[in-house]
Amino acid sequence: MKTRGLGDPLERFLGGPVLWTGLVLATLFALGPFFWVFLASVKTRVELYATPITYIPVHPTFQNYVDAWTSRLTPFSRFFANSLWVSSVTMVATIVISTLAGYALARFRFVGKNTLMLVFLATQMFPAVLLIAPLLSQWHALGLIDTYQALIYSNFSFTVPFTVWMLVGYFESIPRELEESAMIDGSGRFGALLRIIVPLAAPGIAATAIFAFVSSWSELLFAVTFTSQTEMRTLSAGLLYMVGQYEIQWGQLGAGVMISTIPVAILFTFLQKHLIRGLTAGALKG
């Protein structure tokens, strides 16, 4: 990798000025809006509504965070705990379910396998919007309104199809010979899956884990529909509820935005290592 393209001026140009210009522009675009809201979250009420606009707060304060976290009408501490629990359980369950199904679809011969793959793709298309009415009556009949279960089960409707679809691609990129040799060495099919395939597909599985967590954390429509009590609201539902409660208070909302983002940012940084590692590089060399 290091020796590549030493004599290629175009490559040096692409790896130097073009790379850095691109990185700076991309970062400004990605971070700018977010930074703006962070600044708003530490502004005082006067600075928030000043003309001309105050960009850098002169008297930074964390009062907005305290207000949002301890508010009785919109308790972000409670929203945060709800989101954390629902997203974590959804993520773990989704990974177990999807690894099994993705492996089966990548390796075994089924009658109508292509049709089944199309069904997995098709289930992603069905708008969450429509699932709401039938699911609402279903959860109501089962007595699951205002429970975590209703939100977690509903989240499977979008996490499982996507993660299965992605994992099939990852598993197929792993040579069959690797697990076949493990099975000859005495591992069962399931043992080979756990010991050979899962470690090799770890970057793919990590990516799908991030997906499951993040999409559950972001879910809005189910959270709004299947809960009615304030203490059962997730962060997304809580933010929308906050907008509905008052005239938009950008300071507290900004604080809520930061509170909603920090845990996923941490998780993401942690899992990134697995993403970066090549899927098959180790397999081919080993």
Next chain:
Amino acid sequence: MANQQATIAVAAPRPLISRHTREILANYAYLLPAAICLGGTVLFPILKAMHMSLYHHVLIRPQDYRFIGLGNYVRMVQDPTFWLTLKNSFIWVFWSVSLQFFFGFLMALLLNGQFKGRAIFRTINLLPWIIPGVVVALIWEYIYQPNYGPLNDLLRRVGWMREPVAWLSDPGLAMPAVVLTNIWRGIPFFAIMILAGLQAIPDEIYEAATVDGAGVIQRFWSVTLPMLRPIIVVATATRIIWTFNYADLIFVMTSGGPANATQITSTYTLLQAYSDLDFGYAATLSVILLVIMLVFTALYLKLTKGVESVAG
């Protein structure tokens, strides 16, 4: 027990379930948890929705609940707003996905480069995708805010604008504004997927191509792109479907307004269920959404021959 022993002792004939059949059953067992999940949260609700689409079913008027056959479908064909939302959906999907793909690909190539501090750059640049949709909508609502939003202020400072613009209330600007928001959100999705694909390409192939005298551009066309094709097929197909059905952003930012300028079919469906509580008509619109997307997927997979490389 005695019977069984006798059987084994005699000739060990075929067991009740052959080894082959048992293997097939064991294989299906891997799919069982996923099947139960999707049966309960997708398949059954879909069937129920199809059933609902045949009824006049407005929640606040239960006394009017009755079977009307294809009445909702007739209403839909005659509904000019429905046709407008289809056109808006096309604009929304086309510009969102094509620009997300283009910039996402560029970002994946940047992030795949060798440079110091790339882990930090990766995290920062993937940030817009990991934050909740409602947060994205609120951030950009604030940016577009006519009086104390930064966009108008910045445009005035550089002298490109004189009068403040109400981005989300102007029928001509609202759609570009929500599309830009969606692009901001979606670029990292393509970046993360294509980056995973780039990381999966073995260095040996690049080294071999370099030894054979291939330059950086040649290596891109003859190694990178072909190797990425499966993941591009999956990522693009999924993104088009999601964007078509993605209601949260527009729902929070404009609710389809002003004057249906940003009303896409999915937000229209959502509002039929939420605002009008017309579940019969909402179900009808969703059935049509499903048909459109099924046709699209079949075409897409056929055109790209993705069936063999992805599902085969």
